[in-house]
Amino acid sequence: MKILSAEDLRQRLDYPSLIDAIDAMFESGCTVPTRHHHSIDTPGGLDPTMLLMPAWRQGDIIGVKIVTVFPENSAQGLPAVMGSYMLIDGKNGTPLAMLDGTELTALKTASVSALASRYLSRKDSSVLLMVGTGVLAPHLIRAHATVRPFTGIMVWGRNPDKARSLVETLDIQGASISVETNLQAAVGKADVISCATLANDPLVMGGWLKPGQHLDLVGSFKPDMREADDDCIRRARVYCDTRDGAMKEAGDLVQPLANGTLRAEDVIGDLSDMAKATCALRESADDITYFKSAGSALEDLAAAKLAFERG
Secondary structure, rough: OOEEEEHHEEEEEEHHHHHHHHHHHHHHHOOOHHHHHHHEEOOOOOOOEEEEEEEEEOEEEEEEEEEEEEEHHHHHHHEEEEEEEEEEEEEOOEEEEEEEEHHHHHHHHHHHHHHHHHHOOOOOOOOOEEEOOOHHHHHHHHHOOOOOOOEEEEEEEEOOOHHHHHHHHOOOOOOOEEOOOOOHHHHHHEEEEOOOOOOOOEEEOOOOOOOOEEHHHHHHOOOOOOOOOHHHHHEEEEEOOHHHHHHHOOOHHHHHHOOOOOOOOHHEEEEEHHHHHHOOOOOOOOOOOEEEEEOOOOHHHHHHHHHHHOO
């Protein structure tokens, strides 16, 4: 059985190939059961959580991501969230590989956003705004830059020092990269806006948006989290990665659905629809497109399969 570290994954998975592999998996499909969520009783502490996220293609490949959440790990200098990914032969059940789940998640998450942008953003988009400076931010910037010819990249974060530190690590061919301290002004200058934060309240306001923009929302992974307000929904054509996930788990869709701003039928399509060409995409240069990513085990399986096959 192969062991693929984070560095192994970075060497094996380039964004253009990974974006194509995820696109192909959405087009052909796979079985994705509901993820398993288990609380682990721990005397005298906050109960850790274990998440199991399986997916498979019959007679081909099986995968499962195992994620643990230990809230008190910071006291030990350890990450609260850690993960691994097991890849299994779908013909005989033989374990094929164990992959670093944290790096796999970051690479595939960024690729999903870039794939959606390839379908939805204007082909002449030249300015990217990255909202957030966390682990996903550099991945998202590099992935987005593979599908659109950005000449300008802006980074905004609550902590300007972190934004400056991030900018110093980036080198995107043909693009100038800068720190922005005024979020409203930065939104007004961007063609593509990618958000990956832990915000509970909206950061991007619909009144700030201009015609033709594409809004990519990654961070609101729980129902009580928001990165964009209801006015963004009202002004935009709405899409997501998977209806089953995003419309039930992500606050940027769950809350507008609950308060009546959005109806289920208003979500024009998900990535399966886009890959199969069964939904309308951008219809004019002035359309504002709104994409919510919540994550799917299908995406992990596509990424893990590609990394293994490149061995």
